[in-house]
Amino acid sequence: MLEFNDVRITYGAGVIAADGISLAVGDGRAATIIGGNGAGKSTLLRAASGILRAAGGRIASGRITWDAARIDSRRASAIVREGIAHVPEGRRVFGGLTVEENLEAAGLVLRDRPERRRLVAESYERFPVLGERRTQPAGLLSGGEQQMLAICRGLMSKPRLLILDEPTLGLAPLIVTQIAESVKEIHATGTAVLLVEQNAAVALGAVEHAYVLESGRVVLEGPAAELAESDDVRKLYLGADLHETAEPVPGSVAAAQRPALARWSA
DSSP states (O other): OEEEEEEEEEETTTEEEEEEEEEEEOTTOEEEEEEOTTSSHHHHHHHHHTOTGGGTEEEEEEEEEETTEEOTTSOHHHHHHHTEEEEOTTOOOOTTSBHHHHHHHHGGGOOOHHHHHHHHHHHHHHOHHHHHTTTSBGGGSOHHHHHHHHHHHHHTTOOSEEEEESTTTTOOHHHHHHHHHHHHHHHHTTOEEEEEOSOHHHHHHHOSEEEEEETTEEEEEEEHHHHHHOHHHHHHHSOOOOOTTOOOOTTSHHHHHHHHHGGGGO
């Protein structure tokens, strides 16, 4: 459904943020992109949703397609109408508007008013605390509540693909669990998900497929459950205390990718 084909992205005078990246999210599937700070994760999300240029970046080469049609030069508004919704890092709710006004504003892309009302009600079912605070200015919500609102705003356009950038960043463990469960529930309804998440344990537990980025390149990919068992991923992203001389099981994803990942722990 969404495909990056050998995409190279730069900022300013030659700063390379993505260097020949190829990855895909299938229809109704869920994938995550993990990697350290500056690996290029958020850049890819901006490129997919049409806001890269506003952030000062440009696609130098390669192509991004949606249902096999190129979208790398389309406006963000057109991409939303095509069925892609992006929930950016930092929540970015309209603080002066109420919870309900935030949801209604996000639903304006839909002309069907009864459907918009249904989606608002669905938001309150997904996160009951939002229903309790529907008349409260969004700027007065807690960080976790603002993230819940941001996710529900993304769903108000009835996207086929929901892009989430760091949805658990800075949240308390209990809220992190709620957000992770919500991501899995959204995917279970048939909505495709592309997730960027610093919390690798949350990311790998919520999706089916994962890509690991380093310095703007995909250095590892595979089923999320297999990557979660990879010694390299566990040591670098899951905080596992593994013996330095431990070797991956022959034939595993980690064994196949050991040369590409060896420099991580150097």
